[in-house]
Amino acid sequence: MHSYTLIAPAKINLHLEILGDRPDGYHELVMILQSIDLVDKIELRPNGTEQIRLHCNNPQVPLDASNLAYRAVEVMRGEFPKIAANYGGVDIFIDKKIPVAAGLAGGSTNGAAVLVGINLMWELGLTVPELQTLGAKLGSDVPFCISGGTAIATGRGEQLDPIVDLDNLWVVLAKYRSLSISTAWAYKTYKQKFGSSYISDSEGVKSRTAQVHSGSLVSAIAHKDGASIGKLLYNDLEKVVLPAFPQVAQLREAFQEVGCLGTMMSGSGPTVFALCESSDRAEIVRVKVRETIPDPDLEFWVAQLSSAGIEVTSFSK
Numbered sequence: 001m002h003s004y005t006l007i008a009p010a011k012i013n014l015h016l017e018i019l020g021d022r023p024d025g026y027h028e029l030v031m032i033l034q035s036i037d038l039v040d041k042i043e044l045r046p047n048g049t050e051q052i053r054l055h056c057n058n059p060q061v062p063l064d065a066s067n068l069a070y071r072a073v074e075v076m077r078g079e080f081p082k083i084a085a086n087y088g089g090v091d092i093f094i095d096k097k098i099p100v101a102a103g104l105a106g107g108s109t110n111g112a113a114v115l116v117g118i119n120l121m122w123e124l125g126l127t128v129p130e131l132q133t134l135g136a137k138l139g140s141d142v143p144f145c146i147s148g149g150t151a152i153a154t155g156r157g158e159q160l161d162p163i164v165d166l167d168n169l170w171v172v173l174a175k176y177r178s179l180s181i182s183t184a185w186a187y188k189t190y191k192q193k194f195g196s197s198y199i200s201d202s203e204g205v206k207s208r209t210a211q212v213h214s215g216s217l218v219s220a221i222a223h224k225d226g227a228s229i230g231k232l233l234y235n236d237l238e239k240v241v242l243p244a245f246p247q248v249a250q251l252r253e254a255f256q257e258v259g260c261l262g263t264m265m266s267g268s269g270p271t272v273f274a275l276c277e278s279s280d281r282a283e284i285v286r287v288k289v290r291e292t293i294p295d296p297d298l299e300f301w302v303a304q305l306s307s308a309g310i311e312v313t314s315f316s317k
């Protein structure tokens with residue numbers, strides 16, 4: 001049986017618009033998701049036992065059944081119990097570079113990598129759409145993480161329409177090390193603050209009152225027009241996170257002041273990113289914001305937008 005090493009990229013949200021709440025407790029969204037080349041490395045090794053054993057270099061990552069990498073194996077075992085019984089357990093090594101609970105889909109992309117890796121290890125022959133259907137059971141962002149690139153995501157985030165890949169732009173990412181935000185908290189607080197944006201008509205049929213604002217951004221992406229993309233970045237969850245976490249709002253202002261194409265919080269935060277036209281410009285922006293906020297708790301990364309989803313880099317006997 002082979003071992004597999006996979007690369008699992010983080011994502012940012014160029015657009016995150018909440019259209020309303022849904023009967024299943026989730027929110028109906030329109031997002032534009034974008035992979036970046038800040039990546040975790042995942043290694044899967046058959047271990048000759050029945051157990052799923054996790055190893056990670058970051059102590060913030062849970063090593064139990066709550067880890068999305070662990071849950072991905074369980075989803076595969078649930079779907080293919082006979083095949084799973086032949087193959088036994090697996091050791092999963094997570095080399096974590098993506099900050100945790102940061103709005104960058106770190107857990108989702110690890111779960112996506114394990115689905116792709118198990119598909120190969122167990123010789124299941126599942127297609128990408130089939131893997132994405134299984135991925136939606138793990139989390140709303142998992143289907144996107146499998147294919148990556150640039151995509152419009154609707155529904156609860158799992159319905160995907162790929163658009164032209166953006167790779168001509170860079171981002172500076174910044175996050176306070178000691179600050180993490182729960183996605184469930186961000187959506188719950190949004191609902192408490194803004195209620196449902198669905199209204200019922202005279203027959204009780206619910207329809208959306210929100211507008212979809214992503215059209216001009218899609219057009220700017222089609223033209224790979226960084227200046228317009230920067231101006232059109234959008235995230236409804238900023239409305240709850242920025243007032244609750246003033247240091248995130250200050251970080252966003254600092255990026256704005258140093259002059260980038262645009263700046264926005266990613267997903268449910270607290271990572272803030274600044275879009276830049278080149279890696280040199282990104283480095284200048286990073287240095288300037290570091291000077292403005294010398295707090296050692298603030299960490300930075302520079303990454304390029306990427307067309308890659310989960311990639312297998314090696315396998316060995």
Ligand SMILES: C[C@@](CO)(OP(=O)(O)O)[C@H](O)COP(=O)(O)OP(=O)(O)OC[C@H]1O[C@@H](n2ccc(N)nc2=O)[C@H](O)[C@@H]1O
Nearest residue numbers: 026027103104105139140141156157183184187267268269
């Ligand atoms: C906000 C976003 C933006 O890309 O990403 P992150 O900031 O987590 O990276 C996503 O919507 C997060 O996707 P993901 O992290 O996969 O979420 P899930 O595990 O499916 O859901 C976590 C919780 O968020 C809430 N949730 C999630 C998605 C959605 N469309 N509506 C929701 O209300 C639900 O309370 C759910 O229990």
Ligand SMILES: Nc1ncnc2c1ncn2[C@@H]1O[C@H](COP(=O)(O)OP(=O)(O)O)[C@@H](O)[C@H]1O
Nearest residue numbers: 066067068100101102103104105106107108110
């Ligand atoms: N493989 C994983 N990597 C990181 N966090 C994970 C993983 N599996 C489960 N988690 C849990 O998911 C939570 C959210 O982390 P993460 O997926 O990195 O952030 P986000 O949902 O903001 O994109 C963490 O607090 C952690 O408890």
